Amino acid sequence: MINTNDLCQQRELSRYWLALKLVPRLSVQKKLDLVSRYGLKRLFTDDSLIANLNLTKGQHQGFLKPDWQRVEGIIEQTLAAHASIITFDDPKYPLLLKEIYDPPLVLFVKGNSDNLTKNQIALVGSRNASIQGRETAQRFAQELAEHGAVITSGLALGIDAAAHKGALHVSAPTIAVVATGIDKIYPSRHRNLQQQILATHGTIVSEFLPGTPPKTGHFPKRNRIISGMSYGVVVVEAEIKSGSLITARSALDQNREVFAIPGSIYHQNALGCHWLIKQGAKLVDQIADIKEEIGFLQENSLNLSRNKEKDKESKKSCNQDLCNDSLLASVGYEITPVDIVVSRSKLPTDVVLTRLTMLELRGLVSAVPGGYLKIK
Numbered sequence: 001m002i003n004t005n006d007l008c009q010q011r012e013l014s015r016y017w018l019a020l021k022l023v024p025r026l027s028v029q030k031k032l033d034l035v036s037r038y039g040l041k042r043l044f045t046d047d048s049l050i051a052n053l054n055l056t057k058g059q060h061q062g063f064l065k066p067d068w069q070r071v072e073g074i075i076e077q078t079l080a081a082h083a084s085i086i087t088f089d090d091p092k093y094p095l096l097l098k099e100i101y102d103p104p105l106v107l108f109v110k111g112n113s114d115n116l117t118k119n120q121i122a123l124v125g126s127r128n129a130s131i132q133g134r135e136t137a138q139r140f141a142q143e144l145a146e147h148g149a150v151i152t153s154g155l156a157l158g159i160d161a162a163a164h165k166g167a168l169h170v171s172a173p174t175i176a177v178v179a180t181g182i183d184k185i186y187p188s189r190h191r192n193l194q195q196q197i198l199a200t201h202g203t204i205v206s207e208f209l210p211g212t213p214p215k216t217g218h219f220p221k222r223n224r225i226i227s228g229m230s231y232g233v234v235v236v237e238a239e240i241k242s243g244s245l246i247t248a249r250s251a252l253d254q255n256r257e258v259f260a261i262p263g264s265i266y267h268q269n270a271l272g273c274h275w276l277i278k279q280g281a282k283l284v285d286q287i288a289d290i291k292e293e294i295g296f297l298q299e300n301s302l303n304l305s306r307n308k309e310k311d312k313e314s315k316k317s318c319n320q321d322l323c324n325d326s327l328l329a330s331v332g333y334e335i336t337p338v339d340i341v342v343s344r345s346k347l348p349t350d351v352v353l354t355r356l357t358m359l360e361l362r363g364l365v366s367a368v369p370g371g372y373l374k375i376k
Helices: 004-022 030-040 047-051 057-064 068-080 113-117 131-146 161-168 186-198 220-227 243-253 268-279 287-291 305-316 326-330 338-345 349-361
Strands: 084-086 106-111 122-124 150-153 174-177 204-206 232-236 259-261 365-368 371-374
Touching: 004 068, 004 106, 004 122, 030 131, 047 057, 047 220, 057 084, 068 232, 084 113, 084 186, 106 174, 113 204, 122 131, 122 161, 122 220, 122 243, 122 259, 131 150, 131 161, 131 232, 161 174, 161 186, 174 186, 174 220, 186 204, 204 338, 220 243, 232 243, 232 268, 243 259, 259 268, 326 349, 338 349, 349 365
Parallel strands: 122 150, 122 232, 150 174, 174 204, 232 259
Antiparallel strands: 084 106, 106 204, 365 371
């Protein structure tokens, strides 16, 4: 039974932490130092204390006259999005994340917040990943989930999506850290994927206020949370200048393990992984390489017997000829033009169009402007 007093106390703490988050141009380190020295509530109730601190006029105002109406609006927006607020002092706040240089004061969370304190491994990579790269990411994520890791990634196109799907394939929870408000879905085509994550007791996490749209500068901030919550980061396909390498650098700065899966020397997306290996990241081509460095990984710790039975039932309900259609392998998770499908499958155009229509009717691909998308 939910304790009403506990809920009221939690909401009050959320109000103060949100007010602290809104104090302008004051570093997270300084804010946490003030909380440690004086206590959270006192910072907003003791005018004489604030007057004697070396703060700018705007910062003084942030403490002396917080915008409580805006704070309440943020809380209401969060509740309207069926999300919750996890503050820095909440027992559900990830312990590893507290160790980084600039941890978020507040996390907005959808789904199962208990996942935040579980052992996580991040798996990231290129948005423009190859079919082989996506398959590798999905296989590694699936096997890591089977060995007891919660897979954390960024809900982006390409490798991120494949990582989440790998965990979902064995009905394991996965965490998606997003670079928008918790009430936004980006990219919009991942609406179904987000719903699947939540339906499988997974978690969506953001440090950004509700209503925040995607912005370029938000993604590096998002990446530090992905690595900060995880014991290690596995990079699958990354260009030299990419967000995945930003995540890897964050991991190194945070004293996390970094793993890189090598690829062809002729593949642009492999260059980032090769660079990481040259810098000291561990080359991995199987899960055993990761288990050597990550102590919590166990031998097949996830009980998959029930999941496998469910998978068998699912396959029975699907036309086997369509689910195993070789043409499906020629369609990517990004927009694949029909001529590319024809080239990959080496089939006549009329045959390709007919089979694509059948696959679309079965919900395996989707026709979009410019071609088709694989959606399962």
